Amino acid sequence: MTVHTEPIFDVAQLAMVALYTPKLAESLAFFSILGMKQVHKDEDGAVYLRAYEDPYKYSLKLIPHHEAGLAKVSWRATSEQALQRRVKELESRVEGEKWVEPSYGRGSAYEFTTPEGHPFEIFFDVEYFEATGDNSSKLNNRPQRRPLHGIPVRRLDHVNLLAKSVDKNVDFMRDALGFKLREYLSKPTGEKGASWLSVSALVHEIAFMEDDLKDHYDDYRFHHVAFWYGDPQDLEYLGDALTELDYKIEAGPLKHGVSQAKCMYVIEPGGNRIELFGDTGYLIFDPTFEPVEWKESDAEKAIIWYGAPLPHSYFRYGTPVVEDLEIKQFYDDIKVIKAKVVEPN
């Protein structure tokens, strides 16, 4: 009989994501189409947004910056003790880590970077959103009334990061933070070409995909952050609205094989890729779930279960942007994105 190591439950969830945007006003106009509400603006001009089912004060922070990209991925620990255990584990593994002061919406946090430099933090104390007035819901289990404007997303779902070595990231997430590998694409070399990991019933709160342009920059790159609808029909209404407003839909609605997600990818005016997750995909409750391998011969079905293939830009575009003549048309398309004035009603 094999004695299995027990799973770690110290990271509870993806709680917030911070993005850089060179076009804050235009980015805000975009997220208002997703029904996301501005809850706070700090003195440096960063703006905090939330989807109506997000439990805490905010789930998305937009920071004015000269270029687009990922500013921070914020994980919430399961408990104060769990936080301490993870910090202890991280101390021996990461560089540049430090405790930072409480900031809007969360208590003190432990900041660190992944082995490839993606900026993370983990915390336990958090502030809950308290709806007032027209934001209040009569549903006792809903943090905020479903907005009447736009095609409102329900909550933050996951992040997807571009990697130089997927394996290195997977090992780090598993060993330092207790993530479970759920699905992965394997290369003929035996290395992973992409991976999806989670700490909950979701197939992933985080994914890593090998960056085709990995040799062309020193820092780290971001692929996308996803918000969740739960109903695929919303993707149709969103596709319609974004097309009317000249936003750049990169791909979808489409059905992935990996995670069985019906989804859509859009470039927000600041340049970051946003995924909108339409259905539920599948959920994992099996505690000994074996990671699902997709070999190179399965890759097509892994990426697209049925429907049109993903465009070339999907595999090359990330933020910060790296000049890439292979997807020149894509750049030309997104350069025209500007703030849309949406109807007042």
Place this chain on the structure above:
Amino acid sequence: MTVHTEPIFDVAQLAMVALYTPKLAESLAFFSILGMKQVHKDEDGAVYLRAYEDPYKYSLKLIPHHEAGLAKVSWRATSEQALQRRVKELESRVEGEKWVEPSYGRGSAYEFTTPEGHPFEIFFDVEYFEATGDNSSKLNNRPQRRPLHGIPVRRLDHVNLLAKSVDKNVDFMRDALGFKLREYLSKPTGEKGASWLSVSALVHEIAFMEDDLKDHYDDYRFHHVAFWYGDPQDLEYLGDALTELDYKIEAGPLKHGVSQAKCMYVIEPGGNRIELFGDTGYLIFDPTFEPVEWKESDAEKAIIWYGAPLPHSYFRYGTPVVEDLEIKQFYDDIKVIKAKVVEPN
């Protein structure tokens, strides 16, 4: 061989409906939740509204009045010649008929009342809505951009009138206006208890239901007007929004057997019943379609194919309101309807 009389195609569609409301501001707030836009207000204070797929300037007119009810059902003729043929036919059948001047959105019309007094008009010349600015759609076949506010209905669908004799109304609609009987409930006496008629592929642009309270008033009563979504998921979002805002959902989402409609019934703040039609039901292209009979033993399935039965109020409440102690609770409920302030964004 039987020689069949050829069908009449002179009435093309239900083009507009005018309703009385004792609470205009509150009624307007309600229809804004349905994504209907105010396009005009006339000097008497009547307001004209449209859904985004309605082709003409408006489809719903709300007229301030001391009580709720139906002010006018407006039919568009297929051609000028068709209009003249119908007018000739009507002249020998109806009373109080007269030509009226062009008014907002339509040319001159021929006004008349049905044998039981419901106010109708028929016209041919019409003004099309021309979207400008943020209302304009990039879809060349869409009259107006889909609104970003509320849970927008697509177009006017049908009216349902309370009748003292359903048969008399069916005969009139068929003989004077060329409607085809599509479905009906038959009573053991052989008379019709309810009927659904159309001039198009829709199962009905008009329905008549025998009024349980027919002996308690002299004038005519109105049951409901329906607007169409096409996607049943919208009924879920609307149910959610109306519940948050304290509007009175009388019944649904539910599935009728008759017309196979997935729908919902709501009392707007002025007191009129509004139906929201979620799916497509079925469409009729067969030119010799035989009217579908539902006998008394089928009535339950005709009314509800699956799901909860309709409440008693559905069979007794109409506008203008007749005092009816059998549905006292229903009156108590709708008395509290008042204007809702919807979130600004």
Place this chain on the structure above:
Amino acid sequence: MTVHTEPIFDVAQLAMVALYTPKLAESLAFFSILGMKQVHKDEDGAVYLRAYEDPYKYSLKLIPHHEAGLAKVSWRATSEQALQRRVKELESRVEGEKWVEPSYGRGSAYEFTTPEGHPFEIFFDVEYFEATGDNSSKLNNRPQRRPLHGIPVRRLDHVNLLAKSVDKNVDFMRDALGFKLREYLSKPTGEKGASWLSVSALVHEIAFMEDDLKDHYDDYRFHHVAFWYGDPQDLEYLGDALTELDYKIEAGPLKHGVSQAKCMYVIEPGGNRIELFGDTGYLIFDPTFEPVEWKESDAEKAIIWYGAPLPHSYFRYGTPVVEDLEIKQFYDDIKVIKAKVVEPN
């Protein structure tokens, strides 16, 4: 005042379509996935199929043949008198026309070819499907119970034919048969590149698209026949099932601008393209509806409102097949289609 010519209502609907297939057994296996039931087989081996909402005995006839293609488009006239009027009109316009004897499911018909040779017939007398036993529905307005097998389509919707001159076909359909032009793509030359026409509230019962390969054959070619779901979610289940069974999904689920249809295109094993229409698109009740023009600059949105572009094969592949090296991969893909054994229960 302009006196408008009155519309013609003599053709009521697309009633049946007959297709050739070189792989009858495999084609039948495919249509069983669509929930279509075999109702008859004639002595020549042709098989008659129906969808559960089709009113008549059948809507699709599959004829064994050495190659795929269109065998017949069958229109039902509105009345016996309407049929006679159309025959009179056709006599002066078409060649090779003749009355043919009643055959399975319909009375005597008038056969003719369009100016470009597509084989049509028009008839009035028809036989209705009468469900028995487990096929009977408790819904009095449903011709047959919704099947429990496959992802059942509801009814025949439209045909799309490849044309050498779209204008010539549009003129013929309008003048000889009373069709209304609903939408069209215009070329810089002023000619139509594609057109959608109807006799009912549908945007089209028939479409014509200019064949890129028009100079490479003498006869006529067929693009697709469409069956209707009404609910876009069915396209997801169908995409899933067809992918599991190795059928060739050429494109979709996708959203057209023209007709606003959410749909999917599949090549059935015999080689014919089948469209599955997911939602309702929009319906036309306006009797003076102006044809919607899509200029060359609008063509992209006309074809795809949002989502991935159509593959090259969509614009070149038709039946009978013309060798076309530009879409060699497509041919390689569909050559592997063979009968699928579907699970017994």
Place this chain on the structure above:
Amino acid sequence: MTVHTEPIFDVAQLAMVALYTPKLAESLAFFSILGMKQVHKDEDGAVYLRAYEDPYKYSLKLIPHHEAGLAKVSWRATSEQALQRRVKELESRVEGEKWVEPSYGRGSAYEFTTPEGHPFEIFFDVEYFEATGDNSSKLNNRPQRRPLHGIPVRRLDHVNLLAKSVDKNVDFMRDALGFKLREYLSKPTGEKGASWLSVSALVHEIAFMEDDLKDHYDDYRFHHVAFWYGDPQDLEYLGDALTELDYKIEAGPLKHGVSQAKCMYVIEPGGNRIELFGDTGYLIFDPTFEPVEWKESDAEKAIIWYGAPLPHSYFRYGTPVVEDLEIKQFYDDIKVIKAKVVEPN
């Protein structure tokens, strides 16, 4: 600073449910409509069924018995160590507990009853379903191909048990098994009238509702077991199919406030109540999620967010059946349930 006790993660999921049925053949015919497949029959005649996303060999066992009711709720532990910890905890709390031999689909299990006698077991070793032939999916993350027959449910979701004291059950589930209380109805007395608990992101794998008939029997009663669709449209197709086949739909499709589930309740021919869960409701990732209280004044919205109220039977009918004249009509209805012969293809 408060030091919080850390959460327990020892129970991973609801893995299987066993039900008694006095009409095995008829029950099997019902579950075949849900696309559930028979995978095994043991020598005592019990039949094992699975939904296509269930990971293990089976999720539902039907046991021939003289009356309907719950035979066993099977929980899977997170690890062998977790199992041992729970067993140790249970030993001091429960009666009649014992280790039982491995049986079809799972390793050895620890059997016990709740304080009110509901039969539970917990185990760790399990056998996975291995699809073969036409059951195999090309989706590497799907245990079995989606069936082409019926309206297939995806997986087992939760159980709902009738209780004499809800509080006593909540305390037991929390203290002995580590469940978190997610939502509850509170009575004016301060006691809980109903409760929903989970060990995962689901709002509940188990619920307890106070039995109106609690003084009328000595043993325990069962309210329902739920299977999950994920797409509400499936409820429409299921409602249609069950109505055609004369099955008893007790309530829905409806939208609960608690758990935000769109669902439907059906009595299977053996007499047990089955819930079909249509959408996703909401998911809980917040590790310090505060239980949601619904006071008596909120109870109506808790039970039904919008739509028709639940029938009286919902609050009184359970299995085993207790004679209850208040819902005599309900009994009369379900007595007529018998095996349906479903169409062969």
